[in-house]
Structure formats: C-alpha cells, structure tokens
Amino acid sequence: MQKPTPDHFPCGALVTNSSRVITYVNSYFTTELLWIPGELIGKSTDVIFTQSSKIFFQTYLIPTLLHEKTCEEMQLIIFNAKGVRIPVTVNAHYSSDGCIYWSFFNASKRDQLYDELIKTRETLEEQAEALKLLASTDELTELLNRREMSYRGSLVLEQAARSQQSVSLLMFDIDYFKKINDAFGHVEGDRVLQELGQKLKAFCRQTDLVARVGGEEFLILLPDTDKTDTLLFCQRLHQLIATVMVDNKPLTVSIGVSIYENKISFTDFYAQADKAVYQAKNLGRNRTELYQTQ
Numbered sequence: 133m134q135k136p137t138p139d140h141f142p143c144g145a146l147v148t149n150s151s152r153v154i155t156y157v158n159s160y161f162t163t164e165l166l167w168i169p170g171e172l173i174g175k176s177t178d179v180i181f182t183q184s185s186k187i188f189f190q191t192y193l194i195p196t197l198l199h200e201k202t203c204e205e206m207q208l209i210i211f212n213a214k215g216v217r218i219p220v221t222v223n224a225h226y227s228s229d230g231c232i233y234w235s236f237f238n239a240s241k242r243d244q245l246y247d248e249l250i251k252t253r254e255t256l257e258e259q260a261e262a263l264k265l266l267a268s269t270d271e272l273t274e275l276l277n278r279r280e281m282s283y284r285g286s287l288v289l290e291q292a293a294r295s296q297q298s299v300s301l302l303m304f305d306i307d308y309f310k311k312i313n314d315a316f317g318h319v320e321g322d323r324v325l326q327e328l329g330q331k332l333k334a335f336c337r338q339t340d341l342v343a344r345v346g347g348e349e350f351l352i353l354l355p356d357t358d359k360t361d362t363l364l365f366c367q368r369l370h371q372l373i374a375t376v377m378v379d380n381k382p383l384t385v386s387i388g389v390s391i392y393e394n395k396i397s398f399t400d401f402y403a404q405a406d407k408a409v410y411q412a413k414n415l416g417r418n419r420t421e422l423y424q425t426q
C-alpha cells in the first residue's frame with residue numbers, strides 16, 4: 133500500500149516560515165488550484181491572496197498566529213493560477229520548529245449556502261406573516277375576526293381605564309339578510325358582505341377596530357370617542373351602509389351602542405352592545421339604540 137502523504141488530503145496544505153515565505157505546497161495547489169509549485173515555493177503568500185485577504189492576513193492573522201500559535205476557520209479569498217477568486221476556510225498552526233502549517237478548504241459553496249439560508253428565512257417570515265393575518269382576520273371581508281377583536285378590544289379598554297378616556301362599541305346586524313340570500317343566492321349575499329367590509333375599512337379611522345364577528349354581525353370599537361361623537365358616527369354609518377345596494381334598494385342595519393364608563397370586561401361591553409342591537413331590531417330596524425343600564 134502506498135504511504136499516505138499530504139498529497140492525499142482533499143484540501144490545500146501549505147507551509148511557510150514566520151515571514152510568510154512559502155516552503156511547501158501539496159499537490160492540491162496543482163490539481164485543484166492550477167498552480168505550478170515553482171510559482172509558489174520561495175514566494176510570499178501575498179501571491180495567492182486577494183487584496184482584502186492580504187490585508188487581513190498581514191494585520192490580523194499573522195500577529196494572532198505568532199501570539200496564539202493557532203487560528204481556526206478564517207474566511208479568506210485566494211486566487212487560483214488563472215486569477216479566479218476562490219473563497220476558502222483557513223486553519224493554521226505555528227509550530228515550535230518555526231514553520232506555519234496551513235490548511236485551505238474550498239468554501240465555494242459557502243455563499244450559495246448563505247443565500248439559501250437567507251431565502252429560507254425570508255420564506256419563513258412571509259409564511260409566519262400570512263399565518264398571522266389568517267389567524268386574525270375574517271377571510272371574506274378582510275376585517276378583524278372575533279378573536280382578534282376581543283384581544284385588541286381588551287387592550288383598548290385597559291388603556292382607556294388608565295387614561296380615563298371614553299370608548300364606545302358599536303355592534304350592528306344587517307336587516308333581513310336572510311331574504312337577500314334567499315332571493316338572490318349566497319354569492320350575492322357574500323358580495324354584499326365584501327362590499328360592506330371594504331366601505332367600512334375606508335370609512336373608519338386607522339385607530340378604530342372593525343370586525344366581522346358573525347354571519348352578518350359587525351363590531352366597531354371607537355377609542356377616545358364620547359357619546360355625542362358616537363351618535364354622530366352612527367348617523368353617518370347608516371348613510372354609508374345605505375350606499376350598498378341590493379336589488380336597487382339600500383342596505384340597512386340595526387346598530388346597538390355601548391359607551392365605556394365604568395371598568396368593564398370586553399365580553400360584558402360586547403354583551404351590552406348586543407342587547408342594544410336586539411332593542412333596535414325590536415323597535416323596527418334601520419336605527420341606532422344606546423344600551424341603557426336599568
């Protein structure tokens with residue numbers, strides 16, 4: 133069996149003295165990097181390094197080696213004999229015999245790996261963002277869903293309790309929506325819900341929370357809004373909703389309003405608005421009723 137030598141290793145092996153003069157290269161430099169040993173032996177390592185690697189090599193690597201005796205996983209770039217840049221991972225050991233023993237591992241796939249890692253991370257971030265959106269919004273109208281409204285609404289109430297701001301909650305339910313579905317089909321019913329969703333989004337402020345919480349039930353939470361402004365908002369809301377036409381007739385809704393006065397949970401606040409909607413339906417629909425404490 134042939135005696136193993138450094139020529140058998142799948143990496144570049146190079147020996148220099150402490151002044152960076154090359155005294156030995158294995159055959160990897162010939163077969164993989166296309167150098168003729170005569171072009172390297174007796175020359176400074178500057179021959180093989182790119183400008184930036186040369187600076188790093190001289191100012192950091194050699195001083196560290198002389199001091200620490202060893203350096204690992206240095207990311208450098210060398211030239212092959214044709215002038216092609218090759219990223220390498222370099223390990224080195226400064227031996228007591230005064231020689232520095234170097235190994236050069238080809239790291240051409242390193243950049244490709246980083247690119248792939250970055251792409252994977254971006255894809256994961258996009259997917260996480262999409263999942264977050266799916267979990268918090270109603271698919272048909274793209275408004276908030278019930279769970280997200282309840283979560284964000286609770287935060288708004290906590291903030292209102294601290295700053296003693298007025299908050300109001302509107303719940304509304306489309307009038308006779310079943311008739312729309314029965315007469316024109318579910319596709320038309322869905323179109324009405326979508327159009328309403330778009331109009332609500334455009335109509336409300338960025339700080340308002342707008343949600344679809346049931347088939348034809350919606351919630352709007354108005355932070356920092358008192359009773360007078362809320363009732364004005366409701367008037368305008370009726371006008372807005374009347375611009376959604378079904379069979380040439382304006383859509384109408386029944387609105388229930390609850391005004392946040394004493395500290396109350398979001399669930400109870402919601403229940404109050406729900407009671408007020410019930411009242412509005414009983415009193416003939418297409419109107420707004422305020423929740424009254426008995």
Ligand SMILES: Nc1nc2c(ncn2[C@@H]2O[C@H](COP(=O)(O)OP(=O)(O)OP(=O)(O)O)[C@@H](O)[C@H]2O)c(=O)[nH]1
Pocket residue numbers: 272305306307308309310311313317318319320321322325346347348413417
């Ligand atoms: N197209 C469509 N219809 C839905 C959706 N979710 C619920 N609905 C329908 O909404 C209708 C609600 O009917 P009801 O609860 O009787 O209420 P209404 O007809 O609006 O009557 P009032 O509320 O009393 O004025 C039902 O026909 C449901 O099938 C949906 O996502 N799309």
